[in-house]
Amino acid sequence: MTSTGRKLMIVAGGLAVVVVAAALYITQWLSYIQPEQAPAVTVSSSGQKQANLELATLGSIGFTSHATWVAYLVRQGGRWVHSTNWVLPAHALVHVTILQYDTQTGLRNPFLSQVRGTVGSVEYVDGHAVHYMDPTLPAHTFSIPELGVNVPLYGIPNATYPGTFGNPHNTHETITFSFRTGGKGLLHWQCFVPCAAGFLFGNGGPMQTVGYMDGYIHVV
Amino acid sequence: MSTRRHLIVPGLVWAVLSIAADLTLTHLNLPPGYATTTAAGQSVTGQVFSMISATVGIAVVVFAVYFLVVFRGRPGDAGDGPPVRGDVRLQSGWLVLSTVIVLFAAAYGSIELEGQVTPQLVVPASQYHSAATRHPLIVQVIGQQWQWTYRYPQYGGFESPVIRIPANRLVQFDVTSLDVIHGWWAYTLGIKVNAEPGVNNVGYVYALKPSRFIVECSSLCGLWHGYMRNTGAQDGEVLSQSAFASWVKGAQRYYGPEDKYLPKFALVYYPSPTTY
Numbered sequence: 001m002t003s004t005g006r007k008l009m010i011v012a013g014g015l016a017v018v019v020v021a022a023a024l025y026i027t028q029w030l031s032y033i034q035p036e037q038a039p040a041v042t043v044s045s046s047g048q049k050q051a052n053l054e055l056a057t058l059g060s061i062g063f064t065s066h067a068t069w070v071a072y073l074v075r076q077g078g079r080w081v082h083s084t085n086w087v088l089p090a091h092a093l094v095h096v097t098i099l100q101y102d103t104q105t106g107l108r109n110p111f112l113s114q115v116r117g118t119v120g121s122v123e124y125v126d127g128h129a130v131h132y133m134d135p136t137l138p139a140h141t142f143s144i145p146e147l148g149v150n151v152p153l154y155g156i157p158n159a160t161y162p163g164t165f166g167n168p169h170n171t172h173e174t175i176t177f178s179f180r181t182g183g184k185g186l187l188h189w190q191c192f193v194p195c196a197a198g199f200l201f202g203n204g205g206p207m208q209t210v211g212y213m214d215g216y217i218h219v220v
Numbered sequence: 221m222s223t224r225r226h227l228i229v230p231g232l233v234w235a236v237l238s239i240a241a242d243l244t245l246t247h248l249n250l251p252p253g254y255a256t257t258t259a260a261g262q263s264v265t266g267q268v269f270s271m272i273s274a275t276v277g278i279a280v281v282v283f284a285v286y287f288l289v290v291f292r293g294r295p296g297d298a299g300d301g302p303p304v305r306g307d308v309r310l311q312s313g314w315l316v317l318s319t320v321i322v323l324f325a326a327a328y329g330s331i332e333l334e335g336q337v338t339p340q341l342v343v344p345a346s347q348y349h350s351a352a353t354r355h356p357l358i359v360q361v362i363g364q365q366w367q368w369t370y371r372y373p374q375y376g377g378f379e380s381p382v383i384r385i386p387a388n389r390l391v392q393f394d395v396t397s398l399d400v401i402h403g404w405w406a407y408t409l410g411i412k413v414n415a416e417p418g419v420n421n422v423g424y425v426y427a428l429k430p431s432r433f434i435v436e437c438s439s440l441c442g443l444w445h446g447y448m449r450n451t452g453a454q455d456g457e458v459l460s461q462s463a464f465a466s467w468v469k470g471a472q473r474y475y476g477p478e479d480k481y482l483p484k485f486a487l488v489y490y491p492s493p494t495t496y
Contacts, residue, residue, distance in 0.1 A: 146453070
């Protein structure tokens with residue numbers, strides 16, 4: 001082979017390596033935003049589409065390479081799944097149930113302790129209607145800024161029990177609320193309590209990693 | 221062809237093309253638009269500098285193409301070109317012209333910049349001494365990862381996730397952050413102010429008519445920087461003065477229960493802790 005041919009082969013080989021690496025990187029990134037299966041959609045007698053979303057918030061997830069990180073889990077197909085990318089139907093009423101296991105941390109901005117964007121601007125904590133709360137009490141929030149949804153999640157007051165599934169006292173609160181999705185699109189949701197222990201401002205680590213305290217909602 | 225004709229021919233082409241380009245530019249609706257006096261000033265500045273740039277750019281292209289074509293080497297011509305001599309008039313001319321353009325740009329830019337940071341110059345001349353100018357509406361913009369919220373200290377200090385401002389009244393934005401550096405950018409209002417923790421940065425706007433505007437974050441601030449915007453249902457709005465007054469009443473009722481938990485209004489806040 002001539003020296004020019006050899007040089008061309010080297011350049012082509014280098015390009016191929018770069019293209020494959022880029023494809024792998026993009027594929028891995030796409031996998032972060034791929035949602036799990038969509039919840040079942042029902043239609044009420046008035047014709048309103050409805051869906052249920054069952055979540056859990058844990059003080060430490062207990063598995064993955066970041067076992068001590070705070071995390072959301074979603075229940076799908078009867079089992080808990082580690083994913084924060086969900087599919088919801090458009091123009092539907094979504095009923096959310098959150099099993100909240102984590103302890104109180106408090107909000108950096110007290111304004112975010114008001115329930116907004118839900119039906120009736122209310123959440124129910126163990127059956128009690130709550131419209132706003134002391135900003136030192138939330139463990140996390142469930143917020144979709146594009147929809148104006150902000151739900152502070154009341155924290156477990158007793159720090160004795162670890163905020164995980166299967167703790168001896170199964171200590172958690174059941175928080176329920178409903179909100180309406182708009183048209184199709186890709187939304188982001190996040191927690192606004194700076195709950196990432198050990199990180200500057202509490203906003204690093206799980207707060208900035210999809211799969212823990214934030215994710216995507218695909219409205220279809 | 222005489223030297224004079226080598227200047228007149230491309231000169232005429234340049235003049236015709238420049239006039240056509242500049243006339244076209246005066247009819248274009250350049251961004252950011254005319255929703256506020258600041259935005260209008262920026263749009264006009266964009267037009268003025270585009271016209272200067274177009275004129276200079278066309279001159280460069282026309283003369284370059286003309287000389288490349290007219291003075292190209294012919295096939296078989298291996299001789300030297302004519303001797304090149306300097307021309308004091310030509311050199312003085314383009315030196316003076318360049319200096320005039322640069323000085324004009326510096327003066328224009330300085331005057332425009334002064335007009336955007338001095339509140340009395342943000343309002344139309346007829347409003348210099350009006351009550352709307354002497355008592356601007358103050359809106360505090362608070363950046364946090366990853367949402368903007370707004371406080372209205374003159375109306376009890378309530379906080380809101382959406383921004384509403386009145387038309388025909390000077391608005392002063394006091395911009396700060398609770399965590400990292402953000403950039404508050406209301407594009408069609410013609411204003412961009414850094415939101416920095418522990419710092420109060422101030423900007424002014426005088427909106428001329430009711431409109432909607434998008435707010436974005438212009439400083440990379442973390443994972444959801446791209447979603448840190450008020451858009452769609454959360455659009456910012458310029459309202460008429462009566463509509464703004466109604467909105468304030470409704471917002472005070474809706475967000476009022478939260479007021480007791482908000483810190484006393486201050487230009488900067490130091491929420492704790494900073495590490496966990």
